[in-house]
Amino acid sequence: MNARTEIMVGPLASHAEALEEVAKGEPLFLVTDPHVWSLQGELVADLVDVVPHFVPRGEDAKSWQHLQALIGDLAAANHPRSRPIVALGGGSVGDLTGFAASIYRRGCPVIHIPTTLLAQVDSAVGGKTAIDAEGEKNLVGSFHLPAMVLADPAFLATLDRRQMRAGLAEVIKYGAIADPDFFAWVGAHGEAILSADANACTRAATHCIAAKQAIVESDLYDLGGKRALLNFGHTFGHAIESVAGLGKVLHGEAVAIGMMLATRLSERLGIAEPGSIELMADMLGRTGLPSRLSDAGLGGRGEELLPYMLRDKKNRDARVMLILLKRIGEAFATDEIEAETLASFLRDAG
Numbered sequence: 577m578n579a580r581t582e583i584m585v586g587p588l589a590s591h592a593e594a595l596e597e598v599a600k601g602e603p604l605f606l607v608t609d610p611h612v613w614s615l616q617g618e619l620v621a622d623l624v625d626v627v628p629h630f631v632p633r634g635e636d637a638k639s640w641q642h643l644q645a646l647i648g649d650l651a652a653a654n655h656p657r658s659r660p661i662v663a664l665g666g667g668s669v670g671d672l673t674g675f676a677a678s679i680y681r682r683g684c685p686v687i688h689i690p691t692t693l694l695a696q697v698d699s700a701v702g703g704k705t706a707i708d709a710e711g712e713k714n715l716v717g718s719f720h721l722p723a724m725v726l727a728d729p730a731f732l733a734t735l736d737r738r739q740m741r742a743g744l745a746e747v748i749k750y751g752a753i754a755d756p757d758f759f760a761w762v763g764a765h766g767e768a769i770l771s772a773d774a775n776a777c778t779r780a781a782t783h784c785i786a787a788k789q790a791i792v793e794s795d796l797y798d799l800g801g802k803r804a805l806l807n808f809g810h811t812f813g814h815a816i817e818s819v820a821g822l823g824k825v826l827h828g829e830a831v832a833i834g835m836m837l838a839t840r841l842s843e844r845l846g847i848a849e850p851g852s853i854e855l856m857a858d859m860l861g862r863t864g865l866p867s868r869l870s871d872a873g874l875g876g877r878g879e880e881l882l883p884y885m886l887r888d889k890k891n892r893d894a895r896v897m898l899i900l901l902k903r904i905g906e907a908f909a910t911d912e913i914e915a916e917t918l919a920s921f922l923r924d925a926g
């Protein structure tokens with residue numbers, strides 16, 4: 577596990593030297609998907625020699641099969657454990673590559689070059705890695721901090737609007753859990769971010785990365801400290817992803833619906849300030865993000881989320897660990913919510 581991550585937000589070309597330094601005159605082993613490679617590979621290949629290893633696009637990459645293929649290629653190349661592996665792509669490429677890097681020869685460094693908004697503002701930092709297994713999101717994974725993260729907003733120029741929106745959901749999350757001013761800023765600049773405006777995206781990434789780093793430093797292994805707050809919208813969201821079928825609903829879309837559900841539950845329990853629902857609904861509405869289960873094709877199927885949300889999936893007396901809101905801009909973690917309370921909320925969730 578590396579202790580520190582070198583993080584840079586801005587044009588990749590200005591970090592050419594850093595890449596050359598780690599490459600040491602040999603091509604870098606780079607994991608990517610064919611779509612990202614065809615659109616954005618040059619931006620990297622112009623700066624440093626790379627040997628690409630391809631994985632499928634999106635969530636499909638996060639599987640045993642593609643982990644095995646990646647490890648196989650590393651072994652075939654006799655990749656030494658001191659040499660970094662580079663992940664060029666979205667959160668899926670990053671999660672798979674980070675996991676492979678954490679176990680290959682007991683761990684080698686990973687460098688993230690995130691190419692989606694979601695990966696730039698969130699998933700590339702913090703060291704959580706995973707693949708999906710047994711139909712469950714992120715069932716198998718590890719903590720493995722990257723040695724370096726190079727986030728260049730220029731990559732976002734080719735990302736479609738649906739993917740940009742999904743990334744924006746995580747940006748909204750950072751405002752909702754801890755920073756009402758940032759939440760308001762996102763409301764005013766959502767359109768600029770969605771249009772991949774370099775200034776707006778740089779500001780969003782810089783803010784979210786700094787917020788995540790501060791949280792991660794205080795609770796790297798997610799052991800009951802502040803890191804849990806980053807799961808706002810995610811306990812619902814991961815369940816939505818699983819019930820809809822992994823890869824059908826984008827992670828950020830599921831998180832958006834999850835944030836709305838968590839806000840509604842917070843108000844229903846009398847915890848959140850009145851008006852929080854309207855603020856969240858307005859934000860999701862104006863940025864075009866989904867907010868209802870029916871938006872994910874799960875109308876009337878709320879209760880199916882329950883087994884995925886319970887800590888002990890076989891026991892309906894179990895409690896649920898959830899991140900709820902006191903107000904927009906202040907979240908807290910609770911494990912006091914009873915399964916029955918949640919079940920009745922989900923039944924009514926529409």
Ligand code: NAD
Nearest residue numbers: 611633634635666667668691692694699704731734735827
């Ligand atoms: P993704 O990686 O699943 O898919 C991105 C899609 O966009 C792919 O089809 C890819 O080909 C395409 N793409 C990527 N960059 C592009 C570009 N610049 N131009 C055009 N197309 C491009 O999407 P994502 O939202 O980045 O990642 C989602 C994954 O990240 C989920 O599996 C989620 O669980 C994970 N995640 C991990 C963490 C973490 O802390 N490790 C945090 C949040 C999310």
Ligand code: ZN
Nearest residue numbers: 746810827831
């Ligand atoms: Zn997320």
